[in-house]
Amino acid sequence: MTPKKWAMALLALLPLGAGAAMPTQLAGVLQRRLQGDRSGACIAAAVIDGGVTQAYVCAGGGRPRIHARSAFEIGSISKTMNAFLLAQFIGEGRVTLDTPLAQLLPPGAQVPQFQGQPILLRHVVTHRSGLPALPPGFAPPDMDDPYAYLDENLLLAALAQTTLTQAPGKHFEYSNFASMLLSAGLARLGGEDYETLLRERLFLPLGMRSSFISAPAAGLAPVPGHMSNGRVTPPWTFGPNLAGVGGVRATLGDMVAYVQAQLGLRNSSAAEAIALTQQDVPTDGEPAMGMNWIKLPLGSGTVLLHDGGTGGFAAFAGFDRARGRGVVLLSDTAIPDIVEIGAHLFDPTLPLPPPRRLARPPAVLVDALVGDYRIDDGQRLRLLRRGSALAAQVDGQPRLALGYDSGGDFFAATVDVLLRPQREADGSYSLQLHQLGGVRIARRVGAVAAPAPLQLEPQALAGYAGDYALLPEFTLRVYAEGATLYVQGSGQPALAVTAVEADVFVAAEAAAQLRFERRDGRVVALVLKQNGQELRGERR
Structure with missing residues (x-):
C-alpha cells in the first residue's frame, strides 16, 4: 500500500508527455529497466491499446519465476476497489459522499472533528480526512507482516486517541488509517465480510476469478514477495474487514480485466459504480481526484492511476478512458519506481528509469x-x-x-x-x-549543521537564465526576477528556487534539486534530480 504523497509519484516539474504511441516491444522495455537491477525483481506487465500485450520479465534474465496463474499483492490499488463498493452503496441511495464517516462506524465510536467539522466520506476517498497515515501508537510486533495484529477494536481505540490538527478537506495527506476505517465501515454497511462483498459485487461480475483476499481459488499460485537481497518475505495479512486498504491479490489477467472495465470495455452490473469512481471529486488543491483514483494530465487527456506497495511487492494500474489505453504492472519485489515505469509505457517520450545498481554513497x-x-x-x-x-x-x-x-x-x-x-x-x-x-x-531534530542559503546578486542569478531541453517535448525555463531565481516547465507554473551551494539550487516545493554545469566559467547545462532520477538538459 503506498501513500506516495502524489507530488512524489511522478516528476513534479514534468508533465506527462504528449501522448506518443505506446511501445510495441513490452518485454524489451522491461528488460532495459530490470537488466542488472539490484532488486532481482520479476514484473508481469500488460498494455491495453485495442488489443492486450503481456510480458513476464525478471532482472536476472532467464525463465521468469512468474506466470499467468501467479497472484500478486496489489497493495493500495485495493483502495480503488474500496471506492467501488462505496460507489455502489451511493448508487443504492444508502450513503452519499457527504455522509460523515462516523455513520459507517459502530454506535459510540469516537470520531474526531475539527472545530465542529466532521470527516466526510469525500474526505476519505480523496485523502483529505486529516487523519494521520497510520493509527497513533502503531507498533507492529512483526515487521514482516505489520498489519496482521490490527483488528477493528484496536483501530477504533486508536481513533479515539486521535486529534485533528486541521479541518477535513483542507490538505492532501495520504492515510492508510482512514482507508482501513472506511473498509470496516463498508463491510458493516453491506452486512457481509469484506471479501464476500468484493467477490460478489466486483470480482464475479468482471470475471476476476483469480482475485482474492484470504481465500485463493483452486490451482492458483500466490507469488511470494521478495526483499532486494532475494529473501522471500511473508505475505501481508489484514483483519477480515480492513483489507480495503491494501489486501487484494490478483493475477495479471484479472488486473487486465479490471482496467478493461475502467475503460468501459466490459459490460457488467459493476459498470455504473465504476464510472462513478472516475468522476471528479472537487478538492482544494492538487492532486485532482476521482474516488481513490489519482488524476494526472497526459497531453490533452487525463490518466487515472493508482500504485501499490507492500513489503515484497509493487504494483501499478492506470488508464486513459478517452483514448482506450491502460497499463498494468505487477512486481514480486518492492521496487521504488513502479509509477515512472508505468508513465513511460503510456508515453515513451518520458524517461524509462534506468536499472538501480549498487553504489558507494558520497x-x-x-x-x-x-x-x-x-x-x-x-x-x-x-x-x-x-x-x-x-x-x-x-x-x-x-x-x-x-x-x-x-x-x-x-x-x-x-x-x-x-x-x-x-x-x-x-x-x-x-x-x-x-x-x-x-x-x-x-x-x-535540533540544530542543523548546514550553511545558510546563499545570497546571490541579481547579476549572478541572471547567469543561469536560459531554456534547458530535458526531454524532446519538455523544456525547463530558468529566469531571474530581482533577487529570486525561478524555473518553469512547459505548461507549468513557475517555482522559486533557493541556492544551497555553488551552482546548486533547491525547489523545496517539488522536492527537487537543480545542479548547473559550467564550461569556461559559463553555465552550459543543468541536471534535475528528483525522486531518484536525473534528467540533464543543455542550455539553449
Missing part, C-alpha cells in the same frame, strides 16, 4: 545525513555512520545496515525500509521513509 552526503530525525508520526529515526556507509534505527526497531544505489536511495536489504534524502532550502536534508506500505517524512 562521503559528503553521509556526513550531512548522520544525526537524529523526527518522523511525522512522532517516532524518532537515528542515522549513524557505519564505515563509509550508514545504519538506521527507528524507535523500537532493530538497527539496520543501509546499502546505497545509483538512484540515490539508501535501503535495507533484508527488511522493508528505503530512505530517500531530500535537500531542503537551508541546505540541510530531510528524508522520505518508505516503510509499512507508506511514505513518511523525517525531519532533523
